[in-house]
Amino acid sequence: MTVYSTILFDFGGVLSAEGFRHGLEAIGREQGLDPAETVRLGKEIVFNSGYVVGAAEEASFWEAFRRRTGITAADQELRRQILNRFVPFPEMMAAVKRLRALGFTLAIVSDQTNWLDELDERHHFFALFHRVFNSYHHGRNKRDPRFFTEVLVQLGCKPQAALFLDDDQGNVERAQGQGIQGILVTTPDQALRELEQLLAVDLLLQEGKA
Numbered sequence: 001m002t003v004y005s006t007i008l009f010d011f012g013g014v015l016s017a018e019g020f021r022h023g024l025e026a027i028g029r030e031q032g033l034d035p036a037e038t039v040r041l042g043k044e045i046v047f048n049s050g051y052v053v054g055a056a057e058e059a060s061f062w063e064a065f066r067r068r069t070g071i072t073a074a075d076q077e078l079r080r081q082i083l084n085r086f087v088p089f090p091e092m093m094a095a096v097k098r099l100r101a102l103g104f105t106l107a108i109v110s111d112q113t114n115w116l117d118e119l120d121e122r123h124h125f126f127a128l129f130h131r132v133f134n135s136y137h138h139g140r141n142k143r144d145p146r147f148f149t150e151v152l153v154q155l156g157c158k159p160q161a162a163l164f165l166d167d168d169q170g171n172v173e174r175a176q177g178q179g180i181q182g183i184l185v186t187t188p189d190q191a192l193r194e195l196e197q198l199l200a201v202d203l204l205l206q207e208g209k210a
Contacts, residue, residue, distance in 0.1 A: 004181070004199060006157040007099060011110040012086060013167030014185045015093070015125070019086030020046075027081050031071050041068050047141070052111050054136045061113075083115055088123050089188045095195070095203045096128045102201060107131040109151055109164070111141045111171075131155060142171045148178045163198060165191055 012018045021039050028038030045064050050056040062075045071078075100106055106129045110116060113136045120126045133151050135141040140150065152159060159179030166172050172182035181198070185191040192203050 002160065002181070002198075004104070004161055004163050006105040006107070006152075006155055006162040007195075008107050008109045008151065008162060008164040008175075008180070009092075009096070009129075010164075010166040010168070010171065010185070011108055011112060011116060011119075014165050014191065015096070015108070016086045016088040016119075016123075018167065019082050019084070022085045023082030026085075027071065027073070027078060028069075031069070031073075033069060033071075038069060041065070046113070047143070051113055052135050052141050053139050054113075055139075058114065079115070083118060086115075086119050088125060091188050091192065093125060093128065095192055096125075098203055099195075099199075099201070100128060100130075104199075105130050105155060105157065107133060107151065107155060109133045109142065109147070111135045111143075142166075142168075142174060145174045145178055148175050148180060152178075152180075163195070165195075 009015050012020055020042070024039045024042040025035035028035040042065060045068060046052050046061060049061050049064055051058065051061040058079070059075060062078055065078070066072065096106060108129050110133070112134050116134050116136070126132050131154065135147070138147065140147045142148070152162060162180045163183065164172065164175040164180045165183045165185050166175070167185045169184055172184045176182045183191060183194050196203050
């Protein structure tokens with residue numbers, strides 16, 4: 001049985017609701033646009049503009065987004081639609097606390113912007129993790145497999161001792177390509193059940209479970 005010491009978590013879609021996608025969908029619906037296409041454009045722009053790796057400012061991202069979509073809403077309204085939808089999953093945060101108490105090394109590995117820092121100011125989750133690797137500050141994102149290698153080096157962890165949870169299939173596959181065991185997350189319950197099986201620990205999934 002593989003012994004894991006380190007668990008890496010994506011943020012949106014794993015530790016919290018996926019505010020970027022849900023926010024863009026809501027913006028698209030309100031503006032009479034196709035929600036899926038609005039999300040596709042938002043993702044394309046956030047990566048291509050360099051905003052996701054800290055190479056561009058938020059204002060530049062929104063300017064490009066408005067230009068491509070025809071949306072006229074102000075930056076503050078658009079960002080509100082997104083940030084308010086990043087709501088942490090209580091069951092995931094409870095599991096993180098349990099895993100830390102059991103001695104696992106925990107880290108966030110996220111393709112996020114400065115928004116992740118703002119979200120921590122609201123919800124205070126950084127303190128639950130040993131490290132936070134945010135593409136905005138790291139200068140590399142999870143589309144580059146070297147991001148995973150650099151994370152493991154900084155954590156002093158061998159690939160075979162690490163687990164990675166993400167809701168994006170491509171990210172999971174790139175992590176697995178670096179020798180990391182991946183879990184593709186669809187719901188918090190599914191993610192925690194897989195973690196329980198791989199780690200042979202009780203993450204208190206069931207109400208009243210001791």
